[in-house]
Amino acid sequence: MNPDLDALKPYPFEKLAALKAEVTPPALSPIALSIGEPRHAPPTAVLEALRRFEGEVARYPATAGLPELRSTIARWATQRYMLTPGSLDPERHVLPVTGTREAIFAFVQTALDRTRPAKVAMPNPFYQIYEGATLLAGGEPLYLDCAPENGCLPDLDAVPAATWRDVQLVFICSPGNPTGAVTPLAEYQKLIALADEHDFLIASDECYSELYLDETAPPPGLLEACRSLGRDDYRRCLVFHSLSKRSNLPGLRSGFVAGDAGLIAPFKRYRTYHGCAMPLTTQHASIVAWEDEAHVQANRDAYREKFSAVGEILAPVMDFPTPHASFYLWPAVPGGDDEAFARDLFAEEHVTVLPGRYMSRDGAQSDPGAGRVRLALVAELDATIEAAQRIRRFIERRA
Numbered sequence: 001m002n003p004d005l006d007a008l009k010p011y012p013f014e015k016l017a018a019l020k021a022e023v024t025p026p027a028l029s030p031i032a033l034s035i036g037e038p039r040h041a042p043p044t045a046v047l048e049a050l051r052r053f054e055g056e057v058a059r060y061p062a063t064a065g066l067p068e069l070r071s072t073i074a075r076w077a078t079q080r081y082m083l084t085p086g087s088l089d090p091e092r093h094v095l096p097v098t099g100t101r102e103a104i105f106a107f108v109q110t111a112l113d114r115t116r117p118a119k120v121a122m123p124n125p126f127y128q129i130y131e132g133a134t135l136l137a138g139g140e141p142l143y144l145d146c147a148p149e150n151g152c153l154p155d156l157d158a159v160p161a162a163t164w165r166d167v168q169l170v171f172i173c174s175p176g177n178p179t180g181a182v183t184p185l186a187e188y189q190k191l192i193a194l195a196d197e198h199d200f201l202i203a204s205d206e207c208y209s210e211l212y213l214d215e216t217a218p219p220p221g222l223l224e225a226c227r228s229l230g231r232d233d234y235r236r237c238l239v240f241h242s243l244s245k246r247s248n249l250p251g252l253r254s255g256f257v258a259g260d261a262g263l264i265a266p267f268k269r270y271r272t273y274h275g276c277a278m279p280l281t282t283q284h285a286s287i288v289a290w291e292d293e294a295h296v297q298a299n300r301d302a303y304r305e306k307f308s309a310v311g312e313i314l315a316p317v318m319d320f321p322t323p324h325a326s327f328y329l330w331p332a333v334p335g336g337d338d339e340a341f342a343r344d345l346f347a348e349e350h351v352t353v354l355p356g357r358y359m360s361r362d363g364a365q366s367d368p369g370a371g372r373v374r375l376a377l378v379a380e381l382d383a384t385i386e387a388a389q390r391i392r393r394f395i396e397r398r399a
Helices: 003-007 012-020 044-052 054-058 067-080 100-111 128-136 185-198 222-228 261-274 280-291 294-314 338-349 381-398
Strands: 094-097 119-124 140-147 167-173 201-205 237-242 255-259 373-376
Touching: 003 128, 012 338, 044 054, 044 280, 054 280, 067 094, 067 255, 067 280, 094 100, 094 261, 100 128, 100 167, 100 201, 100 237, 100 255, 100 261, 119 128, 128 140, 167 185, 185 201, 185 222, 222 237, 222 255, 255 261, 294 381, 338 373, 338 381
Parallel strands: 119 140, 119 167, 167 201, 201 237
Antiparallel strands: 094 255, 237 255
């Protein structure tokens, strides 16, 4: 067996299951705020498309995907990020993928050169696929702490030049999981300049990009930063997008990668051997999803309502950074022990949250996830409000 498998850390939800196994919850309806799985209804038009094209399961799909899907994605991204018209070529710059998780993992295997130092920088806390993909590709994770005093963003200026020289790939996640922080355009531009100076690639995980709270301020993206620099070839840059959060379709396993044609081509070659082409039925349904914004607007409205309600309930008893996007809250827990907080909350109120340390590693100063929990506001409004009320009741009972 591949010895690098032994380097993989337990997945956060494995740890959570073990933590919860220690206790028996009360006879209250269970409410899970631990998993970032959208519970809002999928778009009706997408479900209808799945039925309409169900006969396509009788055909093999191509790795590159349908031209119509690539063109739809290119139009969507060009409009959403105000790209130079025609700069995002559906034939050269876009590749449909079976969800961002699979694509992120696969891209790291494609990108890293094992014959030289292969550090992969990633935000800390982080989505654990970044770390696992790095370890299985023979790379070394470089954790960039996302501290509240820096807006929950990585401090790029704190990385020495000698360290950057060994970096082959940088992951950025905006809006951030679990913090909800949004990377400003200027930070993207700074990172692009560092990539040019130190010869590394940038992979921007933007799967929460359409879940933002201020309707007048959609989060910027890496391709938008390229455009602002006149970098219409998107050199060194790839973005990862998904329908899972945007359209409440996590089970569809549909997303795309877009950017530098010089990276897309070898990644497509890898994926041809990997055998992970998107089913044609899924591709047709994805076209319908990317072409419609009405359901996305409704989705944002629903999350906005939940953030407002939960914030009002929890702000008097918990401290958390103001979220700008995504569907997470990242509060500090009273007493500072996130594992004990999550275990006891489950034991007393039957509410499941994720300890912050399960999404982070010891950093330059400390573990930036310790003492916090991630709350995923994915359930329907009434259940989410009920969970927040139980959390407040739990905290006030212990005060």
